[in-house]
Amino acid sequence: NEDPIGRMLVTFDDDRHERIVGIAANVAEETLTDGPVPARYMLYEHVPMLLPAATFVVAGHAADDVPRLMEATRQAVLRNGRLLAVERTLSMASVFEDAVGAPGRIVTLLSLLAGLALVLGAVGVYGMISHFVARRSRDYGIRLALGLPPARVVTQVLGRGLKLVGLGSVLGIAGALVFTRLLSSLLFGVQATDPQALAGAVVALAVAGTLAALVPARRASRTDPVTVLREQ
Numbered sequence: 001n002e003d004p005i006g007r008m009l010v011t012f013d014d015d016r017h018e019r020i021v022g023i024a025a026n027v028a029e030e031t032l033t034d035g036p037v038p039a040r041y042m043l044y045e046h047v048p049m050l051l052p053a054a055t056f057v058v059a060g061h062a063a064d065d066v067p068r069l070m071e072a073t074r075q076a077v078l079r080n081g082r083l084l085a086v087e088r089t090l091s092m093a094s095v096f097e098d099a100v101g102a103p104g105r106i107v108t109l110l111s112l113l114a115g116l117a118l119v120l121g122a123v124g125v126y127g128m129i130s131h132f133v134a135r136r137s138r139d140y141g142i143r144l145a146l147g148l149p150p151a152r153v154v155t156q157v158l159g160r161g162l163k164l165v166g167l168g169s170v171l172g173i174a175g176a177l178v179f180t181r182l183l184s185s186l187l188f189g190v191q192a193t194d195p196q197a198l199a200g201a202v203v204a205l206a207v208a209g210t211l212a213a214l215v216p217a218r219r220a221s222r223t224d225p226v227t228v229l230r231e232q
Contacts, residue, residue, distance in 0.1 A: 009040070018042060028099070066091045118208055121168060126212040129161050133220040140223045150221035157220050161213025162206070169202045176201070 008017040026036035060069045070089040077086050133140070140153055176198060 066093075118204060121205060122208040122212040125161055125164055125209045126215065128164060129157060129213045130216040130219075132160060133157060133216045137220070137223055140220050144221075144223060153221040153223075154214075154217045157217035158210065158213050161209055161217070165206050165209035168209075169205055172201065172205070173198055 004020045004023065007020050009020055010017060024039075024041060027039070028034045029037065029039075056073075058069060058073050060066060070091065074086050074089055077084055140148075144150065144153070
């Protein structure tokens with residue numbers, strides 16, 4: 001619990017002391033799901049021995065400089081370090097793609113599946129409410145003939161649709177609590193119980209369900225009592 005800035009740190013095995021000049025945030029070394037590991041950053045000339053393998057990062061000023069800079073770096077190493085072998089040269093864009101490529105594709109796939117599930121849910125609500133309205137068309141016709149306001153019919157039909165949405169939301173949240181532990185191991189920054197994600201899903205389902213139920217609700221409110229009673 002002490003401020004480490006300015007303190008001395010013993011490095012390697014030769015009792016060399018290095019002064020701490022800053023603190024770096026946690027870094028994912030390989031993939032986004034890697035946990036933080038203890039690490040220190042120091043000037044390369046302060047390393048007392050040549051490691052069997054080392055990674056050097058060369059910064060450029062523009063993306064167009066990357067191919068030229070990579071080739072110039074390779075040639076400089078071959079020219080000045082004849083005993084060194086360059087294993088490979090990579091741009092930071094390719095390193096980033098290797099780190100986030102797979103999670104990014106999973107996110108895209110899950111987004112498409114979530115969108116498809118939302119559409120299917122809206123279609124299901126629309127179908128059930130339409131069937132409900134068709135079965136009760138005579139009832140609504142009589143009520144409208146007796147003076148029931150059309151807005152009241154819309155409210156009743158929407159209420160039934162929202163009940164379906166509420167039931168689906170409860171079942172969906174229960175399933176999410178079971179399967180999001182698997183998703184948290186596949187996606188970066190997704191917790192097993194993310195309240196914002198669950199709330200967003202419920203809101204999206206409620207909006208889609210309301211819009212899906214609104215069409216048959218308005219159709220029910222426009223039922224012609226004379227036509228319905230004549231058909232019966």
